[in-house]
Amino acid sequence: MSVDREQRPAAFQQLSRLLNKLETQPSPKNVHRFRTLGRRVEALAGEAEPVPGRNTRKLLKLLSKQRKRAGQVRDLDVQISALRNLKIPQDPAGKSRLLRALVEERVRREKKLVKSFGEDVVAEIHKRLKRALKELNFVAGPEALAHALRIFHEVSADHSPITEERLHHYRIAGKRARYLAELAGKDGEAQQVVEALKRLQDSIGDWHDWWKLTRKAEAQFTDAPASAVTSALRRVTDTKYGQALEVLAEVRATLGPRRTASPISISRTQEPSAVA
Numbered sequence: 001m002s003v004d005r006e007q008r009p010a011a012f013q014q015l016s017r018l019l020n021k022l023e024t025q026p027s028p029k030n031v032h033r034f035r036t037l038g039r040r041v042e043a044l045a046g047e048a049e050p051v052p053g054r055n056t057r058k059l060l061k062l063l064s065k066q067r068k069r070a071g072q073v074r075d076l077d078v079q080i081s082a083l084r085n086l087k088i089p090q091d092p093a094g095k096s097r098l099l100r101a102l103v104e105e106r107v108r109r110e111k112k113l114v115k116s117f118g119e120d121v122v123a124e125i126h127k128r129l130k131r132a133l134k135e136l137n138f139v140a141g142p143e144a145l146a147h148a149l150r151i152f153h154e155v156s157a158d159h160s161p162i163t164e165e166r167l168h169h170y171r172i173a174g175k176r177a178r179y180l181a182e183l184a185g186k187d188g189e190a191q192q193v194v195e196a197l198k199r200l201q202d203s204i205g206d207w208h209d210w211w212k213l214t215r216k217a218e219a220q221f222t223d224a225p226a227s228a229v230t231s232a233l234r235r236v237t238d239t240k241y242g243q244a245l246e247v248l249a250e251v252r253a254t255l256g257p258r259r260t261a262s263p264i265s266i267s268r269t270q271e272p273s274a275v276a
Helices: 010-024 028-048 054-085 092-116 119-135 141-156 164-184 188-220 228-255
Strands: none
Touching: 010 028, 010 092, 010 119, 028 054, 028 119, 028 164, 054 092, 054 119, 054 188, 092 188, 092 228, 141 164, 141 188, 141 228, 164 188, 164 228, 188 228
């Protein structure tokens, strides 16, 4: 089943319009929007063909490369904002030191991002997006919802203890599933699935942002591993991790086949990969 012409072009056309802005306006809002739209288009295009054709492969490669660059800038925006709002009265100098390092890195990443969006790259992505809209057939309605739930059930089928690595995998799979579920329309079941997946995505993403910031602090304060800044960030990260696990348990109970659902046991022996 194909998506009707009113619905299908939305993410693709929005991404095309945004590309031109990123050449001259790499604002936090535009960077975050490109990252979100880029991942959405990647998910939809990647799921539309069992074996991606030449244009889809080239489009996915281009989007992945640029999205990761945008993601690095977006992550720094989030980290800078989070750190500024975190009160660390025991070590204001350490907090300022980490903030300066993050801002300096953000400036470097932004320059690379702007440079990477040259006219040739933008034109190539535009071309690939346009072809994809003509060539690809996307699932819709009940088929899209079933596909979305299948993605979520696949990652849920592993009943081993939840590690940080597996929690990160839930985040990635949850995004793919949500973008497909959104193609199912406005019926009640589809909306329930979308809302649950968005809640899971937001909760795990919040933890992952703090986890990345904590790792930045640990790298910055290698001379003082017990610094007040690092300790404060670890406490917040641990809290966010626990909250993400609670949301995951609730979403699994809501969306997962009840006959295969299992209690979540916690392990902290692994760490998530650097995938954005």
